[in-house]
Amino acid sequence: MGYDVGDKPLNVSPLSNIDEGKTVKIVKIVGGRGLIKRLYEIGLLPGAEIQVLRNSKHGPVIIRNNVSGTFSLGFGVAKKIMVEVM
Amino acid sequence: MACHEASTSTKIKVKQQSITVGIIGNPNVGKSALFNKLTKGKAWVANWPGVTVEKKIGKINLGETSFEIVDLPGIYGLTAYSQDEIIARKFLIEERPEIVIQVVNAVNLERNLYLTIQLLEMNLKLIIALNMIDLAEKEGVEIDIHGLINELKIPIIPVVAIKEVGINQLLETMIEQIDRPTVSFKLDYGEEIEEAIEKISKIIDSFMGKLDLGIDSRWLAIRLLENDNDVVEQFRSRGLEEVIRESRRIKDELEARFNKSIEVLMIEKRYHYILSLSKKYIKRKPARESLTIFTNKLDRVLTHPIIGLMIFISVLYLLFKLSFDIVAPLTRLIEIFFSHYIYNLIKTSFLPDIISSLLADAILNGVGIVLIFIPNLLFLFLGISFLEDTGYLARAAFLFDKWMNKLGLSGRAVIPLLIGFGCNVPAIMSTRTLGTDRDRRLAVFMIPFMSCSARLPIYLLFTLAFFKENQIIVILSMYFIGVVIAIITAILFNNLLFKGQTVGYVMDMPPYLIPSAMNVFIKSWERVKSFLIRAGTIIVSLMVVIWVLSITGPEGYLGSEALSVPELLSRSWIASFSKLLEPLFKPFNWDWRIIASLMFGFIAKEVVISSLAVLYSAGEQGLPSVLLSSFTPLTAYSLMAFTLLYTPCMATAATIKTEIGLRYTLLIVSYQLIIAYTITYAILLIGGLII
Numbered sequence: 189m190g191y192d193v194g195d196k197p198l199n200v201s202p203l204s205n206i207d208e209g210k211t212v213k214i215v216k217i218v219g220g221r222g223l224i225k226r227l228y229e230i231g232l233l234p235g236a237e238i239q240v241l242r243n244s245k246h247g248p249v250i251i252r253n254n255v256s257g258t259f260s261l262g263f264g265v266a267k268k269i270m271v272e273v274m
Numbered sequence: 275m276a277c278h279e280a281s282t283s284t285k286i287k288v289k290q291q292s293i294t295v296g297i298i299g300n301p302n303v304g305k306s307a308l309f310n311k312l313t314k315g316k317a318w319v320a321n322w323p324g325v326t327v328e329k330k331i332g333k334i335n336l337g338e339t340s341f342e343i344v345d346l347p348g349i350y351g352l353t354a355y356s357q358d359e360i361i362a363r364k365f366l367i368e369e370r371p372e373i374v375i376q377v378v379n380a381v382n383l384e385r386n387l388y389l390t391i392q393l394l395e396m397n398l399k400l401i402i403a404l405n406m407i408d409l410a411e412k413e414g415v416e417i418d419i420h421g422l423i424n425e426l427k428i429p430i431i432p433v434v435a436i437k438e439v440g441i442n443q444l445l446e447t448m449i450e451q452i453d454r455p456t457v458s459f460k461l462d463y464g465e466e467i468e469e470a471i472e473k474i475s476k477i478i479d480s481f482m483g484k485l486d487l488g489i490d491s492r493w494l495a496i497r498l499l500e501n502d503n504d505v506v507e508q509f510r511s512r513g514l515e516e517v518i519r520e521s522r523r524i525k526d527e528l529e530a531r532f533n534k535s536i537e538v539l540m541i542e543k544r545y546h547y548i549l550s551l552s553k554k555y556i557k558r559k560p561a562r563e564s565l566t567i568f569t570n571k572l573d574r575v576l577t578h579p580i581i582g583l584m585i586f587i588s589v590l591y592l593l594f595k596l597s598f599d600i601v602a603p604l605t606r607l608i609e610i611f612f613s614h615y616i617y618n619l620i621k622t623s624f625l626p627d628i629i630s631s632l633l634a635d636a637i638l639n640g641v642g643i644v645l646i647f648i649p650n651l652l653f654l655f656l657g658i659s660f661l662e663d664t665g666y667l668a669r670a671a672f673l674f675d676k677w678m679n680k681l682g683l684s685g686r687a688v689i690p691l692l693i694g695f696g697c698n699v700p701a702i703m704s705t706r707t708l709g710t711d712r713d714r715r716l717a718v719f720m721i722p723f724m725s726c727s728a729r730l731p732i733y734l735l736f737t738l739a740f741f742k743e744n745q746i747i748v749i750l751s752m753y754f755i756g757v758v759i760a761i762i763t764a765i766l767f768n769n770l771l772f773k774g775q776t777v778g779y780v781m782d783m784p785p786y787l788i789p790s791a792m793n794v795f796i797k798s799w800e801r802v803k804s805f806l807i808r809a810g811t812i813i814v815s816l817m818v819v820i821w822v823l824s825i826t827g828p829e830g831y832l833g834s835e836a837l838s839v840p841e842l843l844s845r846s847w848i849a850s851f852s853k854l855l856e857p858l859f860k861p862f863n864w865d866w867r868i869i870a871s872l873m874f875g876f877i878a879k880e881v882v883i884s885s886l887a888v889l890y891s892a893g894e895q896g897l898p899s900v901l902l903s904s905f906t907p908l909t910a911y912s913l914m915a916f917t918l919l920y921t922p923c924m925a926t927a928a929t930i931k932t933e934i935g936l937r938y939t940l941l942i943v944s945y946q947l948i949i950a951y952t953i954t955y956a957i958l959l960i961g962g963l964i965i
């Protein structure tokens with residue numbers, strides 16, 4: 189998996205909107221410095237590919253990739269992660 | 275990308291002296307398991323200075339060297355968010371342990387390497403315990419350990435913390451490392467950032483005389499660029515505003531050039547480096563027996579919004595059922611032993627009356643109350659630690675996150691709250707796992723309203739006397755009132771005292787594992803011990819106070835018989851206070867005897883019943899009939915509600931104090947008194963209208 193940020197992402201939406209089972213690539217995190225740092229530190233940074241394991245669309249989500257392992261993120265956090273469906 | 279040079283600054287040479295070893299790592303990587311293996315389960319608990327978070331220390335002797343091993347809370351990086359994380363960070367930076375063992379999870383090594391890089395940058399003497407290699411192998415993860423050692427220039431020891439694998443080698447490496455120089459590590463952040471680091475280090479160097487941090491200037495420069503508040507504070511407190519100003523200027527300049535946050539850029543650089551390491555040294559093959567796939571499958575069921583919730587409720591029911599039913603005889607045995615056997619032994623001894631009463635009625639009773647909690651606590655904690663180590667608790671938190679968010683809490687808070695129905699004491703202790711102080715306090719404010727099992731006897735007694743036909747509904751209504759008030763409390767304090775929201779919920783979901791019995795047991799016992807020592811002393815002292823106030827009164831010493839003779843007790847300080855309070859309870863039509871019983875109820879809620887029996891001169895068997903003649907169903911119901919709400923019991927209050935401090939304890943107690951009074955008033959008003 190690479191961590192390169194694509195030029196002009198076509199299909200960007202918040203992680204909270206992504207269907208279960210989809211694999212997406214993080215494009216940008218829109219949030220405070222604190223949240224950005226926390227997510228970056230666990231390997232969720234632009235370019236990272238993640239698989240959406242659980243998402244009810246109005247609650248927390250569960251995601252995973254090889255670098256970070258499995259994490260659950262609150263709805264508020266998931267809304268701030270902009271991703272591109274692959 | 276990274277280069278190394280052996281530094282000549284070796285400071286520790288002294289033998290005999292004990293060497294501090296910090297165990298650090300991401301959450302859930304097996305730090306506690308490794309700590310237990312290294313210290314052979316022999317550890318003690320102290321407090322971190324200034325906070326109520328516990329510090330686990332173990333001493334071991336290897337040859338002529340003794341090591342003091344410290345288990346640190348889990349962190350992902352040096353940026354700290356919760357109190358736990360701040361402690362770990364402070365320990366590394368301020369106490370600078372001679373050796374640091376970073377426990378890493380071999381299954382997703384990359385994420386762990388982020389912290390490794392930050393530790394290397396600090397020039398700490400680092401050993402990596404590459405843990406969970408058993409799982410990594412099954413998962414098909416192959417790590418070229420020699421390659422990594424060559425690249426990072428630090429010892430990397432493969433271990434399985436729950437077995438004996440690698441433990442001896444780790445101990446040997448610790449001894450070897452004492453005399454080895456620290457390896458200085460340098461990650462190349464790219465031309466522009468390196469230039470900035472250089473500039474800031476120069477400025478720092480020019481003030482070196484004033485700095486006694488014992489940390490090299492490159493690291494300080496990096497932390498200044500990353501806006502590390504603690505480091506900024508260190509400079510400020512030494513009057514080095516100029517350094518802060520200059521570094522800000524350089525940082526701003528750089529950010530303007532990149533049009534991007536430098537902090538973010540630096541993290542990206544670190545990950546670039548990690549991914550280059552990953553490419554070279556980590557291979558992922560198809561899993562032989564993948565725990566990840568198994569975990570994902572199980573999660574389809576256990577995190578399902580409906581099925582998952584049903585399973586969770588069943589698990590919780592089972593936990594309570596087991597921990598309360600199994601231990602009931604044991605609890606009873608302790609009770610008989612203390613409140614009958616030893617009690618009578620002391621009472622019939624040749625000691626002077628007042629001494630034997632102090633020993634038996636105050637101290638022994640207090641010790642008895644503390645000990646009676648132990649079987650329940652131990653079993654509840656065993657259950658909780660077991661569920662925690664399987665990885666299931668993280669799922670429960672996930673299931674409830676949405677609902678708890680509405681109360682301003684994260685999903686994790688649901689566990690302490692539910693434990694509260696069993697007993698408030700372990701519930702309050704388990705709020706330690708909540709991320710921030712704010713979340714912790716909010717949860718602690720809610721817990722006393724969870725109707726614990728000690729309140730049930732009171733409901734049973736009153737419903738038996740007054741609500742024979744609707745017993746279950748009436749009892750359930752108590753639980754309902756408690757939950758509703760807890761929710762209102764959360765909303766109220768969320769807006770008043772604990773403004774702001776819970777920090778974004780980001781939680782590691784560990785794979786499902788079969789816990790190691792030793793770890794589960796050690797963890798549970800540590801928690802029980804902490805209750806015994808901390809809350810125990812408070813409880814026994816409070817018992818003595820209550821005892822003094824019962825056997826003395828405005829006229830002076832009444833004699834220890836006051837505890838069982840209503841006429842005498844009615845002249846005690848407790849009775850005097852109760853009579854003083856009578857006007858306040860006039861609207862409720864409660865006389866001083868009820869008020870006095872409620873005061874005794876502070877000892878433990880079920881004591882309300884025995885106190886009523888003494889004061890109304892009824893044996894416990896005759897109490898229902900005595901109550902029937904002096905209470906109406908409405909007064910009975912209102913008294914039940916009042917008992918539910920009015921104050922946490924002594925053990926709970928003592929636990930609240932040790933966990934979040936005296937100020938909040940007093941606030942909680944007064945808040946609960948006001949709530950209890952208001953709700954009881956409302957019940958009587960509404961009840962009066964209906965009947």
Ligand SMILES: Nc1nc2c(ncn2[C@@H]2O[C@H](COP(=O)(O)OP(=O)(O)OP(=O)(O)O)[C@@H](O)[C@H]2O)c(=O)[nH]1
Nearest residue numbers: 301302303304305306307348406434435436663790
């Ligand atoms: N299979 C396997 N399981 C392990 C190993 N090390 C630890 N575990 C399990 O991993 C889980 C987490 O271990 P802990 O020791 O509680 O981890 P920790 O890092 O102290 O966790 P926190 O204190 O929550 O940060 C437990 O269920 C352990 O039994 C290992 O080497 N192999």
